[in-house]
Amino acid sequence: MKLRILLFAITLVFSSGLLAQTQADDPVSLVESITGAIFADVTENMEEYTANPEALEALVRRDLMPLLDINYSARLILGRAGRGLKQEKIDEFATSMTDLLVNRYAKGLLYFSSEVKIRVLPQRGELNEKLTRVRSRVVMPKGGEAPVDYAFHNTPDGWKAFDVIVEGISYVTTYRNQIMPEVKANGIDNVIERLNKGQLELAE
Amino acid sequence: MQKRLSLISLLILSLVLAGCAGTQSRHTDPENDPWEGYNRKVYAFNDGLDKVVRPVAVAYDKITPDPVQRGFGNFFRNLDAPVTYVNLVLQGKFKESVETIGRFLVNSTIGLLGFFDLASKWGLPYYNEDLGQTLATWGYEDSRYLMLPVFGPSTFRDGTGRLVDSYYHPVGRVLHGSNEWGLWIFRGIDTRARYLDQDAELQQAYDPYVLMRDVWIQNRQYQIYDGDPPMMDYDLYLDDYSEEEEPATEVDP
Numbered sequence: 001m002k003l004r005i006l007l008f009a010i011t012l013v014f015s016s017g018l019l020a021q022t023q024a025d026d027p028v029s030l031v032e033s034i035t036g037a038i039f040a041d042v043t044e045n046m047e048e049y050t051a052n053p054e055a056l057e058a059l060v061r062r063d064l065m066p067l068l069d070i071n072y073s074a075r076l077i078l079g080r081a082g083r084g085l086k087q088e089k090i091d092e093f094a095t096s097m098t099d100l101l102v103n104r105y106a107k108g109l110l111y112f113s114s115e116v117k118i119r120v121l122p123q124r125g126e127l128n129e130k131l132t133r134v135r136s137r138v139v140m141p142k143g144g145e146a147p148v149d150y151a152f153h154n155t156p157d158g159w160k161a162f163d164v165i166v167e168g169i170s171y172v173t174t175y176r177n178q179i180m181p182e183v184k185a186n187g188i189d190n191v192i193e194r195l196n197k198g199q200l201e202l203a204e
Numbered sequence: 205m206q207k208r209l210s211l212i213s214l215l216i217l218s219l220v221l222a223g224c225a226g227t228q229s230r231h232t233d234p235e236n237d238p239w240e241g242y243n244r245k246v247y248a249f250n251d252g253l254d255k256v257v258r259p260v261a262v263a264y265d266k267i268t269p270d271p272v273q274r275g276f277g278n279f280f281r282n283l284d285a286p287v288t289y290v291n292l293v294l295q296g297k298f299k300e301s302v303e304t305i306g307r308f309l310v311n312s313t314i315g316l317l318g319f320f321d322l323a324s325k326w327g328l329p330y331y332n333e334d335l336g337q338t339l340a341t342w343g344y345e346d347s348r349y350l351m352l353p354v355f356g357p358s359t360f361r362d363g364t365g366r367l368v369d370s371y372y373h374p375v376g377r378v379l380h381g382s383n384e385w386g387l388w389i390f391r392g393i394d395t396r397a398r399y400l401d402q403d404a405e406l407q408q409a410y411d412p413y414v415l416m417r418d419v420w421i422q423n424r425q426y427q428i429y430d431g432d433p434p435m436m437d438y439d440l441y442l443d444d445y446s447e448e449e450e451p452a453t454e455v456d457p
Contacts, residue, residue, distance in 0.1 A: 075442065076438055076441040076442065079441050079442075131435070131438075133435055142270075142274075147431060151435070151438070153438075162438075163438070167423055167426055168422050168423050168425055168426020168427075168431075168433055169418075169419050169422045169423055169426075170422060170436065172438070172441070173418060173422065173436070174415065174418045174419060174422070176441065177232070177233075177411075177414050177415075177418050178409055178410045178411060178414065178415060179410075181232065181410065181411060181414075182410045
């Protein structure tokens with residue numbers, strides 16, 4: 001019971017943004033505190049979230065999304081295909097990506113959070129002013145670890161993650177090489193439509 | 205000898221069949237993949253071969269309990285140890301090479317022919333090296349992407365390395381006249397079964413060939429740097445916005 005209250009307090013602090021001011025905001029601490037809080041919340045309220053996935057998506061949107069710079073990821077992914085596009089189109093694309101990501105992450109949480117553990121490795125060397133990598137390990141229940149890294153860059157709003165790298169495979173690079181030719185061939189509107197549809201399919 | 209011929213004829217067959225397959229020859233990455241036209245044909249051939257291999261791998265995955273499958277995985281991984289040992293020495297990683305001998309001895313005996321990875325529990329970590337990685341650490345860093353028939357993604361460097369390693373690999377020796385084909389095929393099925401989870405992702409991709417190439421090249425880089433590759437230069441991706449050159453695909457559809 002005590003734990004529940006504590007967790008409630010943590011979420012409260014998070015949502016009100018108080019923590020951001022009191023706590024160190026280097027990337028390693030950010031990853032540690034935010035993934036820790038989300039995992040704890042999901043483990044604690046598993047039944048509620050299984051019954052009501054929208055509530056979990058809302059949690060992910062509120063707690064995880066502020067840590068990410070999806071607009072920057074979208075620009076990197078669109079690359080040359082984004083040249084000449086209006087800013088609204090790029091924003092629209094970023095929104096579709098966000099929806100897809102939130103949906104997938106929430107699904108993954110329901111599936112994995114009770115089994116896997118996240119171990120964030122300490123920052124190595126001096127913290128670069130602009131760019132850094134946070135290294136973590138996803139510890140599987142049956143042994144074995146998957147290395148997951150996050151690329152962060154420093155923005156006026158603090159450190160934000162824009163890429164996930166699993167066993168050396170960058171989400172941005174891999175996704176970019178699929179999206180760029182698709183946008184060139186089918187146009188950005190069709191791609192956005194497909195992403196939104198994919199979101200629906202995944203939600204079912 | 206006869207069996208050895210059959211593999212060579214399989215490779216030749218793959219090239220002939222590849223000639224028939226009507227795949228598009230594009231140039232999505234001229235720098236890393238100048239042989240894309242050829243590679244796509246071999247990819248199509250492997251994809252055809254997979255129509256036979258995949259169902260077997262699915263069945264194997266279904267009927268084999270997870271712990272047993274892990275055991276087979278450990279068994280085959282243990283047989284890589286001689287190749288890893290030699291290449292650790294070639295790379296000057298002597299402490300790791302001694303640990304690898306220790307692993308091999310422990311797992312091959314007490315670990316019942318490698319079925320149980322006791323060494324990892326006893327603090328002898330697993331390393332994975334091969335001649336391709338050794339050549340890369342010696343300075344042969346960039347090599348052309350090369351799709352191998354049957355074996356799948358590789359580079360010219362790694363394909364050559366693989367051939368040399370296979371001369372003294374307990375299972376790979378089958379390509380040079382050893383008669384343990386059953387083991388070789390079984391390893392292939394076991395390996396294929398480990399990638400079943402990724403099939404859906406690959407099929408849904410806009411360009412599965414490119415997805416496989418990207419994933420393989422990046423993961424290979426990760427192996428070469430022993431899990432710690434340098435951070436890539438994301439700024440290059442943004443430079444695309446200011447570049448003036450027109451994409452080649454619009455000139456040559």
